[in-house]
Each structure stands twice: as structure tokens, then as C-alpha cells.
Amino acid sequence: MRSKFGGLARLFAICSVLYLVNAGKRGIQQRLADASGDAPDPSSGSSAAPSRGGIRGRVADPKPDPDPDPDGPEPGAVAAPRKLPDGPLNTYLRDQWTKGILKTRQVQEIAMKSGQQGANRMETFTQIGNSGKNPKIFFRAMKSILGWPSGTTALKFIEIPTTKGTLTPHPVLWPHEFFSELYAHRRPDFDKKIRGPATAALQFWRQMRGSSFVDNHPDLPELLWDRIIPIGLHGDGGQFTKQDSIYVLTWNSLTQNFGPTMDTRIIFTVIRSAEMLPNTLDTLFEAMAWSLNVCLKGLTPSADWQNRPLTGGGRQLAGGYRGACCQIRGDWEFFCKAFHFPKWNEAVSMCPFCRATGRAGHYCFANVRPDAPWRGTIWTHETRMAYLTAAGLILPILLTAILGFRLECVHVDPLHTLELGTTSHVAGNVLWHIAIVKSAFGGTTIAEKLKP
Numbered sequence: 062m063r064s065k066f067g068g069l070a071r072l073f074a075i076c077s078v079l080y081l082v083n084a085g086k087r088g089i090q091q092r093l094a095d096a097s098g099d100a101p102d103p104s105s106g107s108s109a110a111p112s113r114g115g116i117r118g119r120v121a122d123p124k125p126d127p128d129p130d131p132d133g134p135e136p137g138a139v140a141a142p143r144k145l146p147d148g149p150l151n152t153y154l155r156d157q158w159t160k161g162i163l164k165t166r167q168v169q170e171i172a173m174k175s176g177q178q179g180a181n182r183m184e185t186f187t188q189i190g191n192s193g194k195n196p197k198i199f200f201r202a203m204k205s206i207l208g209w210p211s212g213t214t215a216l217k218f219i220e221i222p223t224t225k226g227t228l229t230p231h232p233v234l235w236p237h238e239f240f241s242e243l244y245a246h247r248r249p250d251f252d253k254k255i256r257g258p259a260t261a262a263l264q265f266w267r268q269m270r271g272s273s274f275v276d277n278h279p280d281l282p283e284l285l286w287d288r289i290i291p292i293g294l295h296g297d298g299g300q301f302t303k304q305d306s307i308y309v310l311t312w313n314s315l316t317q318n319f320g321p322t323m324d325t326r327i328i329f330t331v332i333r334s335a336e337m338l339p340n341t342l343d344t345l346f347e348a349m350a351w352s353l354n355v356c357l358k359g360l361t362p363s364a365d366w367q368n369r370p371l372t373g374g375g376r377q378l379a380g381g382y383r384g385a386c387c388q389i390r391g392d393w394e395f396f397c398k399a400f401h402f403p404k405w406n407e408a409v410s411m412c413p414f415c416r417a418t419g420r421a422g423h424y425c426f427a428n429v430r431p432d433a434p435w436r437g438t439i440w441t442h443e444t445r446m447a448y449l450t451a452a453g454l455i456l457p458i459l460l461t462a463i464l465g466f467r468l469e470c471v472h473v474d475p476l477h478t479l480e481l482g483t484t485s486h487v488a489g490n491v492l493w494h495i496a497i498v499k500s501a502f503g504g505t506t507i508a509e510k511l512k513p
């Protein structure tokens with residue numbers, strides 16, 4: 062079990078590093094050079110307190126450990142990393158490990174064997190995990206050598222119900238801590254990847270003026286619109302092994318400059334489908350909602366996600382910036398799990414947005430005429446919630462726990478819902494029109510116009 066958590070923690074670490082590599086548009090070597098020579102700022106105050114006793118110990122014991130970890134700090138802990146000696150092989154091993162290509166064990170073994178063959182300055186890697194005798198601390202040892210990039214968030218473990226137990230420690234990256242750390246230590250990245258162009262947030266909310274989201278939101282003062290970052294959530298499942306899939310929950314700013322997924326989406330957590338119980342996702346959502354509500358307030362929290370008191374609450378999170386969650390995107394399978402939406406092939410209630418049914422008759426979904434009766438039955442957030450309550454059905458956590466979040470915030474991901482057979486023709490025609498009819502890429506003959 063330990064090694065699985067190590068693997069997951071490492072995935073987070075790699076994502077975290079890659080995010081910043083992309084965010085800064087700099088090479089991974091430069092990033093790591095910064096990380097290894099750049100002790101995190103102790104004034105940030107949001108670092109994880111190093112504690113001992115494995116993952117359960119870390120979760121159960123939030124108190125700072127007076128006796129420092131002999132093998133180095135947790136990610137984000139306020140301690141300078143050891144200095145990695147220069148040398149092409151050391152650099153290579155470090156980069157291969159950071160990219161997830163080499164495991165810590167392989168780095169240690171390569172360092173040891175090359176040392177035996179005469180290479181020098183390999184001791185740092187050779188000595189990992191008590192010179193290879195204690196694989197259990199490999200990952201921590203490696204983190205301690207390479208340090209943790211400043212401006213990144215420490216992994217936190219929360220207890221959630223899974224197939225392994227009702228209180229299984231599970232790693233998350235709190236959105237409000239990411240928000241805060243990036244602002245405090247990497248302002249240019251915050252401006253680019255969270256804030257976006259200086260007036261983007263103001264423009265966003267002005268365009269949303271009159272929408273049900275803005276009109277009904279309990280904490281979206283117009284005076285602060287220029288400092289409230291609109292946030293979107295994304296949930297998706299993907300094949301992980303032949304037998305299992307993995308769910309990835311991410312968030313992103315809707316006012317940042319557009320870019321590739323790796324560049325813009327920030328992980329909250331990942332979880333294997335095989336480990337999920339019916340209430341696993343809801344528990345993760347509860348935790349995520351708490352953190353998003355902290356972003357909305359723009360102040361450090363005074364209580365944790367389970368309402369246990371925290372010290373250091375009430376300070377500005379990111380210089381007055383806030384985040385308001387106003388969108389969730391995903392495929393239908395994810396939405397059915399997350400919102401308990403009906404499945405499309407359920408005869409009576411097939412749609413969470415209206416009263417269309419799969420049965421022949423008045424509200425039949427197959428009637429797509431402009432006057433189809435189901436068009437008059439489209440739910441608002443309030444009518445849907447009233448219906449669910451009256452029918453004794455589950456109220457989706459995301460619609461009750463995130464302040465201001467509404468049914469209208471649910472966006473079906475076009476990539477998962479457009480019909481491939483039709484859409485591929487539409488996309489082909491559009492490209493033909495741009496390249497051939499409009500000659501957007503130059504050229505006089507068709508062959509020239511099609512040249513990349």
C-alpha cells in the first residue's frame with residue numbers, strides 16, 4: 062500500500078513540476094536548477110509541517126514534528142535541499158527521475174554501479190535510502206535531495222472512504238493553497254496562468270451580468286469583479302490499466318491565456334475507479350468545495366474541510382484576489398457519477414435539464430420540433446433542486462456545497478458529445494473552406510494550399 066501511495070505522490074510531484082515548467086515556458090533543467098538552489102520562503106506559512114509515522118501518521122497528526130525527519134522534509138516543508146554535485150551523469154539521472162522515466166531505485170543502482178566503475182561525485186544518489194537498503198524511504202530521500210520547487214503546493218492527505226477502508230488517506234492539492242503559493246512566489250506565473258490579462262476578470266463578469274449565476278450568487282460583489290477569477294472544474298475518466306480506469310479532477314482559471322491542457326489545468330486529485338465506493342467521489346467533492354469556497358472568500362481558512370479549527374485564518378490568500386467556481390465540464394459518465402444525473406437511456410427521466418422522457422408521448426425526446434413540449438419544461442437550478450427534494454432524490458454535493466454553484470454551471474464537454482460521424486464532415490468542410498476557398502495559408506494550386 063505504501064508503494065502505491067508513493068507512486069501517486071510521485072505522479073503529483075511530476076505534474077506539479079511539469080505544470081511550473083510549462084507555466085514558466087522554461088526548460089526542465091532550468092526549473093530544477095532553480096529548485097535545487099532555491100529554498101522555499103519560510104514566510105509563506107502554508108507549508109506542510111513535517112511529521113513522521115507514514116501517511117497515516119501525517120494525516121492523523123497535523124502538529125509540527127519537533128524532531129526533524131532524518132530523511133528530509135515533506136514537499137513544501139521549509140528546509141533547504143541538499144546540494145546535488147555537478148556532473149553530466151548526476152544531471153541526467155535527476156532529469157530522468159523528474160520526468161518519471163527512471164524510478165528512484167534505478168537512479169540509486171545506476172549511481173552505485175557507476176561509482177564502482179570509477180565515476181566520482183555519485184555519493185548523493187548512491188546513499189539514497191540508506192545506500193539502497195531501505196527502499197521504503199527512496200521517494201522521500203529523492204525529494205530531500207532535489208528539494209521542492211518554490212511556488213508549488215504541498216500534497217495534503219485527507220481521509221476518504223474507499224474499498225480499502227472508511228478512512229483511507231488520499232492525496233490532494235488544495236486549490237486555495239495553489240492559488241496562494243503561486244501568487245506569493247511566482248507572481249508572473251500567477252498573472253499569466255490564473256489572472257490572465259489585467260482586465261479579463263472584469264470583462265468576464267460584465268459579460269455574465271444578468272445571468273442566473275451572477276444574479277443569484279451570494280458573494281460576488283461587483284466592486285471586486287476585477288479581482289475575482291472565474292474558475293472551471295473538469296472531471297474525466299481514463300483507462301489506467303487494462304482492468305482499471307482513473308478519474309482526474311482538475312480546475313483552471315477561465316481568464317488565463319489559452320494553452321495546452323498540461324499548461325492550464327491544475328490537478329486537485331486522481332483516484333482509481335476500482336477503489337471508489339458510492340460515496341468516495343462525494344467526499345472528495347466536499348473537500349474540493351471547501352477549498353473553492355476558501356478561494357471565494359480570498360482569506361486563509363479558520364477551519365479545515367471537516368470544520369476542525371485551523372490557526373492562521375483570516376489573512377489575505379492572494380493579495381485580494383479571489384476565485385469563483387462557475388463551471389464544470391466533463392463527459393456524461395462522469396456527470397452521472399458526480400451529479401447522480403439520470404442515464405440517457407432511462408425511460409422516465411432521461412435528462413437533468415428538462416422533463417424529456419424516452420417514452421412515446423407528450424414529452425418524448427425524439428420530438429425535436431421548435432414547439433416540442435419538453436422545451437417548456439427546462440429546469441432552473443431552483444426548480445430542479447425543489448423537484449429532487451420533493452421526490453426524495455439525492456441533492457448533488459457540487460450543487461449544494463460550492464457557494465453560488467448552480468445546475469446552469471454544468472457544461473457537457475463537446476469533445477465527448479458531438480456525433481463523430483457528422484462532426485468529422487463538418488470539421489473537414491470548415492478546414493477545406495479555410496485552406497482552399499479562402500487560401501488562408503497561401504498557395505495558388507490545391508496542392509500548394511494544402512502544404513503544411
Ligand SMILES: [Zn+2]
Pocket residue numbers: 412413414415416417
Ligand atoms: Zn433535456
